[in-house]
């Protein structure tokens with residue numbers, strides 16, 4: 001592809017206009033929207049209003065007058081169409097990790113005669129850690145965490161599997177699971193499923209209801225652009241609601257928190273998945289960020305993400321950089337990210353960042369590049385590869401300042 005061809009791709013891009021809704025630094029190509037989404041401009045005025053009007057002037061009255069109290073449900077309703085959920089099944093609250101704990105415990109109560117959480121060995125570690133934490137609370141054999149490789153999932157599912165807990169888009173490789181097929185497989189064994197949608201939500205259409213999914217969680221600060229540490233979300237299919245209560249039974253999940261009754265009575269529907277007081281400032285930011293998705297077609301987002309990724313893969317291959325692709329070449333099997341391995345991956349990424357191309361690094365040798373279709377242009381992909389070619393060919397990454405590991409990679 002010539003530069004003129006790349007310009008044509010940007011000119012024909014139906015999503016091109018969305019870039020102006022984001023605040024991006026100059027001279028920077030941001031290929032890490034899969035880890036921390038860029039800041040939508042609308043978030044500033046919303047948080048300013050929450051600070052300067054709602055908090056400063058309306059004070060505690062805001063819980064009623066500015067409806068802070070329903071923010072978790074209302075933001076959940078805004079996320080619902082992005083994950084193929086009809087109304088009343090999604091709530092915005094806490095973190096993905098904490099929400100996994102609530103759902104795993106719910107699964108345990110729904111299926112008391114089953115003993116095993118099954119997950120993938122290369123799942124995002126917090127998912128495995130939360131399962132281990134829950135299992136550790138019970139005497140041996142009540143609950144165990146079993147991990148297997150992707151290929152082993154179907155043969156490892158058994159009639160003792162309580163829940164199959166998987167991440168839809170693999171955070172290392174970007175490979176997408178077949179949600180419908182795996183959900184069906186788990187159900188055939190009588191197990192429940194929990195899908196972690198952290199690296200999928202906002203990057204592609206998802207069909208939780210249509211796939212018959214039981215439970216799901218996901219992140220607010222990746223492709224949803226809710227800001228650092230934005231609250232996460234939790235989905236529980238309607239037919240499993242109000243059957244059992246989850247153990248993080250804080251007052252905000254009580255049916256009548258302001259009755260101050262000493263006995264816990266779980267709220268109806270999704271409300272009982274609240275624990276304590278919601279983080280209003282952070283949730284207001286996410287709420288504003290989600291407005292961008294009101295007019296956007298997720299199918300278009302997915303097609304552009306596939307094209308951006310395809311272009312990146314083909315330009316890197318033409319550049320002969322000795323990088324090893326670990327993401328699927330077939331865009332339909334790939335989330336909105338492309339990963340390569342290289343023994344000097346960490347220092348190459350540091351050198352790239354110094355030149356204004358921001359991706360990230362995952363142990364032991366993975367360079368990860370995310371392509372958030374709402375604000376990444378085809379020309380950015382081309383420029384990123386040119387910079388990478390220079391960094392690698394000039395061996396700029398051998399400079400000592402690029403070798404030193406930061407706390408966050």
Ligand SMILES: *Cc1c(COP(=O)(O)O)cnc(C)c1O
Pocket residue numbers: 095096097098124126127167171196198199219232
């Ligand atoms: C980013 C991510 C998380 C993050 O969890 P937090 O509790 O919000 O920090 C969890 N799971 C997956 C798969 C992720 O990609």
